[in-house]
Amino acid sequence: MCGRFSLFEDIDSLKEQFHFDFPDDLDARYNIAPGQDILTVINNGSGRSGKKMRWGLIPFWAEDEKIGYRMINARAETVDEKASFKHALKQRRCLILTDGFYEWKKEGKQKQPYRFGMKSKQPFALAGLWENWKKDGKEITSCTIITTGPNQVTEKIHDRMPVILPKNKLDIWLDSSFAKPDQIKQLLVPFDADLMDAYPVSTAINSSKNEGKELIAPMNSL
Template structure:
């Protein structure tokens, strides 16, 4: 699963990186993106005859859904079933996008405590998650989902799922219509996976109201246990 991530690069940087024309309406950085938040996406646009940097509500809402609340349950699409799922297959065939990210979060329970971890490229380079988009309602609200796949390598110690990450040389094929599902959905190679590190971070990221670069800092050191009380 991918239920929380960070995307902090500027509009100008994302335009450059993805060779896209921005149609964003004022979107700032977020170190704690949560479901239903507006997020930057990159997609092909027939009306602009170009690749555009756009904004979408995180949580895909199929055209037949009664209201936007359906999107809260559809922030992720499983790569194993996305080509046949009634909710996701139409977008997989014709409406694919890239979701710019710096990294994503997962939590590991240790007894009664949960430790937050941040997965990100060790060299600070950007990530592009494989995404889908759809337009909902008479106003054409743009919504999106992030594809997930089975976790690989050391990432399995944190969670059994991870976002489907696309290297730069696969962006064009993903954004185009058609293509062979097996090729489009193949996971990272071991070398590409090795570039991602797992960092423990502050527990504050667990609250969606918290935001800012401090969320990516290491957790504070554990306080020593109090000395046992003595009777004399």
């Protein structure tokens, strides 16, 4: 699964790289956790638009918003079969921007966190789905991150990784006219391992209450 990530890149730099409109500023975040609002990018019909959404998808038919805490990820292999995700897969796809994500490796009785990112240090886009939920006068826009099998970098730590979309596939992912599940799922594959790296970080990342640049520092530099 993908349960934590970061986004500390300057918003103007993000807008230049991913070509979207977003009127607000953005706080640097080093330890983004489920249930929090995150930056996404959607196609609003006239171009790309940035939108904050709650991480943890709440299906439009759900009775209780708390279901979202169980919907932070969607498996690529079955995303077109699950009632929670199959409608969004066809019409409500988004980019979830990040500059790194975390996974944990069990080492004896301990779990060591690792940070994964691009060798270039550049931000990248994860494949996401979103929904708009309304009930009793309350409205929440929420999203989920699609995961797939590991590549040669992530498999050493975990058996899943988020779907990272290559730059030349971003427009296709956001195009709602591209709606055949079999075609869409061809994009949901492990990312090129040669472009990625990983390193261990402090267990301080384990608590979602912790924030700060020190969380991304390699263990051997602490």
